[in-house]
Amino acid sequence: MLQPLRILFRPKWMVSRSSASYVSRMRHLNKIKEEDEACRAALQSGNIFLYHKLAPLLRWTDSGIYQLPALQTKDVEEILEKLGGDKEMVKESILINCTEQNEAQFSFDVGAIDQAAVEEQCRGTFVDLRKAFFLLRGSEAPLVARGQALLRWHQTNGFCSSTGQPTQRNQSGSQRVCHSSGITYYPKMSPVVIVLVSDGKRCLLGRQSTFPRGMYSALAGFCDIGETMEEALRREIAEEVGLEVESIQYSGSQHWPFPQSSFMVACHATVNPDKTHVSVDKEELEDAQWFSLEEVQEALTIKVPPRNNKGEPTVFWVPPSYAIANRLIQEWANQQHLKS
Numbered sequence: 645m646l647q648p649l650r651i652l653f654r655p656k657w658m659v660s661r662s663s664a665s666y667v668s669r670m671r672h673l674n675k676i677k678e679e680d681e682a683c684r685a686a687l688q689s690g691n692i693f694l695y696h697k698l699a700p701l702l703r704w705t706d707s708g709i710y711q712l713p714a715l716q717t718k719d720v721e722e723i724l725e726k727l728g729g730d731k732e733m734v735k736e737s738i739l740i741n742c743t744e745q746n747e748a749q750f751s752f753d754v755g756a757i758d759q760a761a762v763e764e765q766c767r768g769t770f771v772d773l774r775k776a777f778f779l780l781r782g783s784e785a786p787l788v789a790r791g792q793a794l795l796r797w798h799q800t801n802g803f804c805s806s807t808g809q810p811t812q813r814n815q816s817g818s819q820r821v822c823h824s825s826g827i828t829y830y831p832k833m834s835p836v837v838i839v840l841v842s843d844g845k846r847c848l849l850g851r852q853s854t855f856p857r858g859m860y861s862a863l864a865g866f867c868d869i870g871e872t873m874e875e876a877l878r879r880e881i882a883e884e885v886g887l888e889v890e891s892i893q894y895s896g897s898q899h900w901p902f903p904q905s906s907f908m909v910a911c912h913a914t915v916n917p918d919k920t921h922v923s924v925d926k927e928e929l930e931d932a933q934w935f936s937l938e939e940v941q942e943a944l945t946i947k948v949p950p951r952n953n954k955g956e957p958t959v960f961w962v963p964p965s966y967a968i969a970n971r972l973i974q975e976w977a978n979q980q981h982l983k984s
């Protein structure tokens with residue numbers, strides 16, 4: 645029997661921000677999103693995060709952490725001119741968000757310019773986004789994910805699917821329009837359910853053959869058209885591991901930039917402890933196993949897994965803290981700990 649959804653945590657934003665500053669920030673952001681002139685002005689004083697072929701620029705700081713460097717528009721113009729590009733290209737920057745101080749934040753892909761030359765100018769390195777999730781602090785990871793997702797969407801939606809004509813973006817990059825058909829396109833996300841199944845004592849984690857060696861995660865799957873989230877969740881668990889879910893609890897949600905922007909809806913689910921036999925659909929998963937609290941607690945402590953001489957991880961580990969799978973696993977471990 646499915647139980648009603650229940651919020652398991654209180655997001656930080658519910659308690660930490662004053663509503664007045666939040667409201668003014670959201671209205672400011674909406675204005676620069678909608679009005680081309682306001683967006684052009686915001687770009688002059690805004691922060692730009694650079695990408696090279698969708699890999700974000702990271703900088704190693706003196707304090708021993710990686711950081712997402714925010715460049716000023718004039719700095720990016722100078723770099724473009726110096727490296728043989730056109731400084732006007734900076735106008736192609738895409739609005740991502742704005743800071744608490746109402747400074748607009750943009751993403752810009754310098755993929756047409758030599759990667760090493762930009763890295764030298766910026767004193768940074770372009771890093772694969774999945775790797776960046778392990779290196780960045782919590783507040784920077786969603787920003788860098790959103791910036792990449794928007795760049796990717798523009799790079800792959802240059803033509804109208806009805807007329808085949810080129811589409812034109814507005815200044816902020818919040819939409820693209822086909823002037824021939826009048827169709828407006830907005831960046832989109834595919835809904836995905838992600839679920840941590842428990843039998844009361846153990847939790848079920850699986851891995852696809854494409855995952856890095858040793859990494860197991862909560863089970864996930866795309867929602868089909870017409871399905872509710874609960875239906876998608878029950879179907880995915882039945883398909884992938886042959887188990888029937890008895891109860892569901894909502895945990896939270898997350899934008900995930902892969903493969904083409906997913907909207908992850910995360911839940912906990914239970915199965916009957918007498919019906920835990922797992923039959924893995926080998927088309928979908930390489931393996932799925934029940935893990936004890938001790939095993940999970942050990943995996944949660946591993947930030948960078950030890951590797952063999954071929955550079956492959958040698959232990960069981962779980963996705964980085966930014967991934968919502970990690971939060972589900974952490975929540976489950978906390979609940980088990982409270983029970984014992």
Ligand SMILES: NC(=O)C1=CN([C@@H]2O[C@H](COP(=O)(O)OP(=O)(O)OC[C@H]3O[C@@H](n4cnc5c(N)ncnc54)[C@H](OP(=O)(O)O)[C@@H]3O)[C@@H](O)[C@H]2O)C=CC1
Pocket residue numbers: 834836838861862863864865866898900902903906908928963967968969970
């Ligand atoms: N943030 C997090 O913590 C985690 C995020 N995830 C993400 O969840 C997503 C879904 O998980 P996954 O187990 O792969 O999903 P599924 O179990 O649904 O299997 C993926 C397959 O579904 C097909 N598919 C159906 N609809 C879509 C669609 N809209 N977009 C792309 N493929 C679709 C594709 O098949 P075909 O290729 O044959 O067309 C794809 O290979 C992944 O992108 C993964 O990155 C997963 C775990 C943790």
Ligand SMILES: [Mg+2]
Pocket residue numbers: 863864865884928
């Ligand atoms: Mg799956």
